Each structure stands twice: as C-alpha cells, then as structure tokens.
Amino acid sequence: MDKIQCALKDAESKDKEDLENNPIRKEEIIDKCTELDHDKLVKLTKETIYNIIENDPLLFGLPADVTIEELKAQIAVAQGQAITLYLNRGELPKLGIVVSPHNTTVLDLKKAIKRHTTLSLKREKVKKKISWRHVWKKYHLCFGNVRLINDNENIKAYGITNKAELHYVKRRREKNKLMKHS
Template identity: 30%
Template sequence: MSNQDQELLIELQGQIDQLLESHELQDLTSWPTEGELDTLIAVEQGQAFHITLQRDPLPSIPLTVLQSSSVLQIKHMIRLQLEKMEKNKGRHRRISWKYIWRSYCLMFDHTKLSDDNAVVSQLGIKQDSVLRFSRLAHAKGHHRKAWRHR
C-alpha cells in the first residue's frame, strides 16, 4: 500500500469516527452491522419504533421493531437480543426457546399475542410500547404430558 493510500485510509477512518460520535448517531454501537443501520434509518423515517420487553425482576430488553413486523419476528428479535446481551457479559447460557414459547407468550396492553402472524401495526403497538411475558394457560382438558427426564 502506498503512502498516499495509507493517508487516505487514516483520513477516512477519522471521518467515520467523527460521524459515529455525532449526536444523531448515539444509538449506534462502535461497529454497527448492516441490519442495525437499516433499522435506525427506518426509525428516522418513521417506519419503525422502539419498544421495551419488561421482564420482571430481570432487566428490560430494548427492541427496535418495524411497523410491518410480525409477532414471530419480534420473538426472533428477543432471542437475538438476549444472545447478544449474554455474549457481551462473556457468558453462554443455553436457553430452550421451544420451552419458553410453549410456556409463555407476549402480552401487550393486557392482550396476549398468541397469533405469530399478527402484524405489529395492527395490534396497536407503537413507539415506546411495553411488552411483557405472560404464562400460557392450558385449555380445559388439554394439558400437556409431563416431561420425562432422560
């Protein structure tokens, strides 16, 4: 690499660092992925919004959701965000998502979000909405078999 190329690279890196330190881009991590950038652009254009998953007594999880997202996509975002949080803490905990979604569902405004295909904008979820986990109740006479330990 020539001297001129190295100078150009250093100048470009300086401009990128300066952009990342600006007030408008404070939501970004130090090395944002393409998906994170797309999501933040959608928020600025009004096509997405920030919501919170309340997990009492555990810390809440902030999520950024597109208006066209389904409940299933939100579940996937929750999984990715939790894995990211665990990775940042230096831990690797195996979570059985099959068990979680069989035992719990998401709840918004005292309404259980049981339809995975439901679109967020049609459910009334908007900017700064709060979702919670809710225990799934069994239908009368439709209990699951007990788990066998191996």
C-alpha cells in the first residue's frame, strides 16, 4: 500500500506532460504498483470491504464474507422491498431469512430457508449434508400456532409480516388416510 501511495505521490509531483513524454518514468510507476502480490491485494480488498460494511449503518451487522445476494437482500429490506423472517431452530441461533413480501409462496420460503441454512453451515465450516426432502417430510414450518401446510399458498395468507418468527413442528402421523365408505 505504501509503495502505491509513494508511486502516486511521485506521479502527482510530475506534470502530466512530463509523464507522457517520458515512457521510462511511466514504466517505473507501473513496476512499483505491480510489486504487491496477489495475497496482499486480496487481504487489502477484504479489509476494505469489511471497513465499509462496519461503517455503513445500512450494511452493519453483515458478515465479513458477505455474498452479493446478501447485500442485495439487505438493500431490498432497507428500501421496503423485502422482509426479514426469523427461523427459531431450537438450540441453534435464530436464522434471518429475507424474502419478498409480495408473491412469496410457502415453497419459496422453504427454498430461502435452504439457501440461508446452507450458507450458515458453510460459514461455520460444517461439512454436513442436509436432506431437505427428509426435513420437509418430517416437519412443518409453523408461524405461531399455524402450520404452513400448502406450498402454493402465499405467506400473506398466513399473516406473516416483517420480523415474524417461524419454527419447525414435527408432523403428526396421519392414520387411516384412506377411509372406507360403507
């Protein structure tokens, strides 16, 4: 970083015309700028992004390894185009899920839960594969005492609003699904 600043100061001290007329001087500055290796540039970039996130009230609280999707979701929440729902996972910390308040079905919500859970596990460096087919077969999503049963139903129909808390409820086994008519 110091080398770049030094090179930039050198460049600023000279006239533009002097630099344009002196190709050897131009190459010296370029050589000084390329002395940073890849690892240093990556570290510098990460530090800069982290500082921007920490100092911006809109982005504060996002993880250091934030994804583009998370940034877009956070901006959508700030603009009122998305809502944040919290999934209570028992002993595990609550998981924040960002979805659109309009036209979001229960199935869309389940997909968002899958994405956020996978990202959370990846950040915690947990190499555990979750069978989502098994999860949705054994558990219902619940909002208050209301089970979100119909995957095609809009989440508004269940009264889900911003900052609502969801949780898993074990499905009850339905005996005698087929009733015989006498």
